[in-house]
Amino acid sequence: MxxxxxxxxxxxxxxxxxxxxxxxxxxxxxxxxxxxxxxxxxxxxxxxxxxxxxxxxxxxxxxxxxxxxxxxxxxxxxxxxxxxxxxxxxxxxxxxxxxxxxxxxxxxxxxxxxxxxxxxxxxxxxxxxxxxxxxxxxxxxxxxxxxxxxxxxxxxxxxxxxxxxxxxxxxxxxLVLKAASFYQFDRNLKEQGIDYREMNTRPSPFNTLLWSANIDVGDAYLIADYSFFDTQGIQFKRYPKNRDLLGNLQKNDKLKRLTEISEGWYTIQKKDDRLYFNDLRFGLMSLNPDEERFAFSYLLSPKNGDVKVKEIPRDRGDAKKLLSALWKRIWGN
Structure with missing residues (x-):
């Protein structure tokens, strides 16, 4: 805390x-x-x-x-x-x-x-x-x-x-609210005919009315949110794991340790020929489904057979936008 x-x-x-x-x-x-x-x-x-x-x-x-x-x-x-x-x-x-x-x-x-x-x-x-x-x-x-x-x-x-x-x-x-939100995510997944391996739920920032979920569906993760004031079904956004982008880096000690830290909940993203390790446990920096910026993301810079890991700083402006969007989203879809 x-x-x-x-x-x-x-x-x-x-x-x-x-x-x-x-x-x-x-x-x-x-x-x-x-x-x-x-x-x-x-x-x-x-x-x-x-x-x-x-x-x-x-x-x-x-x-x-x-x-x-x-x-x-x-x-x-x-x-x-x-x-x-x-x-x-x-x-x-x-x-x-x-x-x-x-x-x-x-x-x-x-x-x-x-x-x-x-x-x-x-x-x-x-x-x-x-x-x-x-x-x-x-x-x-x-x-x-x-x-x-x-x-x-x-x-x-x-x-x-x-x-x-x-x-x-x-x-x-x-804990009760977490169980209730898990039930809603699971019910919606079944109604939409989506099979999954594992699901991880957590509250959104500053409240316990709006919850988020990461769902492992094999080669990708689904991410969604649910408010106890929602009147419509849950929409799930797909994020490919892209583990193949790591290549030989998967054997690197630092990457193995990052994987353990994230408990396996991560995606690899490539932007402008740069690799990023996204820890999914803390969600996205935006509720906009077209944006893919995660709260905890690390730049991977291979060098001389090793890799340098740098955490991407979070922008305060993004945080303000997220808070405004969260406040509106809490009250239902």
Whole structure:
């Protein structure tokens, strides 16, 4: 999830664990704990694109990391907060829950987390977008209101608990909505006589009313969207896999690793004699069926028997257009 959401979650968890004893400092250190796992993004400044992508939401988002570093951070805080009523053990407990709830929340997103690192298992329920106001804003309001009450206040505790409960219930609701959208995609595929091997569904940006699906039909993928306000059938757009365009590059180590990162959901695209690797898991940058620009795309540049991989930056202008189109699409076709 986005940084603000993780800060809010970490602060609320910190309050739940140690708020009665140390007041707003529990929220402060909980927020810090909720931010720490995402520091893995700094790796992009030291390693190549593929390695940095592999590292994201890896070790720092694991149970192992939380167990290993919670006592370290707890001890450090106890040295800073010498006059606090909390012990090093108390701070360690707060840090553990602040660290571990971060990847647990991320597990509901499309990217997922390697919660069980070093085992190569990426947990991704794909039921919530990385930024979802319906999850974050009620949570944030409850947290801010709680801050203005004394640490011993029962109302403070109730407000914080309310934020945790509302956000948790919403997360569970996203799983129900995901199942309902899957049913609609599957029903429409059957009605149109389309056989498929596998289907992957996910919510569109900033909401859980409009859903997208990637459908594997063998030599191509079908991509479609569905809103719970739709009154017409689902239309599926075909995107050839074009794996043959890779040629000998299919044996390249970086390409194999990119394939694993994308979990096999990718197409190869050729433009102006350049090859692009499109990760389908995060969808397109436009709802226009005639455009084929994906949210995560990598330029492949073969050189001296190897290949250089460069992530294509996303244009803010495209994002604004997409948001406008999404808002209209949410309300039905």
């Amino acid at each position: 986005d940084s603000l959401t993780q800060i809010v979650l970490g602060a609320a968890v910190g309050e739940a664990v140690l708020g009665r004893r140390v007041g707003n400092k529990a929220m402060l250190y909980g927020a810090i704990a909720g931010t720490i796992p995402d520091l893995d993004v700094l790796s992009k400044h030291f390693v190549d694109t593929v390695t940095a992508t592999e590292m994201h939401r890896g070790f720092s988002h694991s149970i192992f990391f939380s167990v290993l570093f919670a006592p370290v951070f707890g001890w450090m805080i106890s040295k800073v907060e010498r006059r606090s009523r909390a012990t090093a053990k108390d701070w360690s407990w707060l840090m553990f829950w602040g660290l571990i709830t971060h990847p647990l929340l991320d597990a509901f997103t499309t990217w997922g987390t390697q919660l069980f690192w070093p085992f190569d298992i990426r947990l991704a329920f794909q039921s919530i977008f990385v930024i979802d106001p319906l999850y974050t804003l009620p949570f944030l309001v409850c947290l801010v209101l709680a801050m203005f009450h004394k640490r011993t206040s029962a109302k403070r505790r109730k407000l914080n608990d309310l934020g945790l409960k509302i956000s948790s219930i919403y997360l569970l609701l996203t």
